Amino acid sequence: MADFLEWTAHDLIAALRGERLSASEVMQATLARIDAENPHYNAIVSLRDPDVLLQEAHAADQADSKWPLHGVPMAVKDLADVGGMPTSQGSPLFAGQIAPESEIMVQRMQDAGAIVIGKTNTPEFGLGSHTYNPVFGATQNAVLPGCSAGGSSGGAAVALARHMVCLADGSDAMGSLRNPAGWNGVYGMRPTWGLLPSAPGGDLFMHQLATNGPMARNPRDLALLLGVQSGPDPRLPFGLPQADYADDLDVDVAGRxxxxxxxxxxxxxxxxxxxxxxxxxxxxxxxxxxxxxxVAPPLMPQRYGRRGRHYAHGIKPRNLARFMMTPNSVTGSSLKRSGRLRKGVR
Structure with a gap:
C-alpha cells in the first residue's frame, strides 16, 4: 500500500495542495487499495469506471484553484444521491436507479474538490445496526472479518478503517454514524440536527429523526469534513451558521x-x-x-422499541411494493394506524 494512504486527511490534502503529490497518484493508489481490500470486506459498492476517475483526477491536477478537499477520493453512503450514479438504498426496489443530481451535502463535498469514486454499503433503507442487504450483500468488520461491521454506515466505517478512503460521510437516526465507527476503530459524529441540511423534499418527518454527518480516522479530520458539509441552505428552514470546527479541538474541557x-x-x-x-x-x-x-431519558424504551419494529415492518419491500402497485387497497384503518404510529414515534 502507498504510504500516503495511511496519512491523515489533513496531511494528504496539504500534500495535494502543495503539489508534493498529484491527484492522479492518489487515485491510482486508492483504486489499487480498493482492488486489494474490497473483495474481502465489501465496503464500497457501485465503484465508478477507473478510467473516468483517473481522468477526473488528472483534471484536478491541471486546475488552478486548490479547494479544501482538492483531489480527495471519497465514497458516498448509498442513501445519498450523487448525480449520475445509482442510489439503491440497498433495496431491490431502487437498484440501478440513477440520481439526476447530487443532494446538498454531496454537492458541497464535490464543490470542495472531492472526487466521488463510488458508494458505501448500507442495510436496506439504512434500517438496522448491521450492514447487509439483498442487493450487495454483507459488509465485513474491518478488524474481525466474519463479524458485523455495525450500521447503518458500516460500509463507510470499514472503508475508512481499511484505508480505502481518508474521509467518509454517513447518516444517523439511532446510532448509524456512531456504532459502526466504534465497531471498526474510527470516528463518527452525529451533528446537532439542522447543522447539515438534508435533501429538500421527501419526508420531513424522517428528516427530523435523522441527520447526515462526517466520519474520519481522527477528530481533526472529522472537524475538517464537518466544516465542508455544514451550513444553512435557503431551501430548508432549520439551518445553523457555518463555523471552523477545528478551532474547538484545542478548547479546555474542564468544567464541562x-x-x-x-x-x-x-x-x-x-x-x-x-x-x-x-x-x-x-x-x-x-x-x-x-x-x-x-442520566436516563424520560422515555419508555419498550414502547419506543415496539414503535421502531412497527415502522420497520411498514417499509419492508413487500409492503412498499403492495402499496405502490395497489394504492387503492389501503384502508382507512391502515391510514389511522399509520397516523398513530407516526405520532407515537414523534
Whole structure:
C-alpha cells in the first residue's frame, strides 16, 4: 500500500495542495487499495469506471484553484444521491436507479474538490445496526472479518478503517454514524440536527429523526469534513451558521458537563465487559475535569422499541411494493394506524 494512504486527511490534502503529490497518484493508489481490500470486506459498492476517475483526477491536477478537499477520493453512503450514479438504498426496489443530481451535502463535498469514486454499503433503507442487504450483500468488520461491521454506515466505517478512503460521510437516526465507527476503530459524529441540511423534499418527518454527518480516522479530520458539509441552505428552514470546527479541538474541557446514558437505567442488557469498558472510557472525562452525570431519558424504551419494529415492518419491500402497485387497497384503518404510529414515534 502507498504510504500516503495511511496519512491523515489533513496531511494528504496539504500534500495535494502543495503539489508534493498529484491527484492522479492518489487515485491510482486508492483504486489499487480498493482492488486489494474490497473483495474481502465489501465496503464500497457501485465503484465508478477507473478510467473516468483517473481522468477526473488528472483534471484536478491541471486546475488552478486548490479547494479544501482538492483531489480527495471519497465514497458516498448509498442513501445519498450523487448525480449520475445509482442510489439503491440497498433495496431491490431502487437498484440501478440513477440520481439526476447530487443532494446538498454531496454537492458541497464535490464543490470542495472531492472526487466521488463510488458508494458505501448500507442495510436496506439504512434500517438496522448491521450492514447487509439483498442487493450487495454483507459488509465485513474491518478488524474481525466474519463479524458485523455495525450500521447503518458500516460500509463507510470499514472503508475508512481499511484505508480505502481518508474521509467518509454517513447518516444517523439511532446510532448509524456512531456504532459502526466504534465497531471498526474510527470516528463518527452525529451533528446537532439542522447543522447539515438534508435533501429538500421527501419526508420531513424522517428528516427530523435523522441527520447526515462526517466520519474520519481522527477528530481533526472529522472537524475538517464537518466544516465542508455544514451550513444553512435557503431551501430548508432549520439551518445553523457555518463555523471552523477545528478551532474547538484545542478548547479546555474542564468544567464541562457530560451526560452518560450507560444501559439506559437498566433497560438495555449488555454482554459482560461491554458496559465496564465504556465506563472506563467515561472516567477519562472526569480525569480531564469534566462532570459526568448518569442520566436516563424520560422515555419508555419498550414502547419506543415496539414503535421502531412497527415502522420497520411498514417499509419492508413487500409492503412498499403492495402499496405502490395497489394504492387503492389501503384502508382507512391502515391510514389511522399509520397516523398513530407516526405520532407515537414523534
Amino acid at each position: 458537563k457530560i451526560a452518560w446514558l450507560g444501559d439506559w437505567g437498566g433497560a438495555y442488557p449488555m454482554e459482560e465487559g461491554v458496559l465496564a469498558a465504556a465506563q472506563a472510557g467515561v472516567a477519562r472525562f472526569e480525569q480531564m475535569g469534566c462532570t459526568v452525570e448518569t
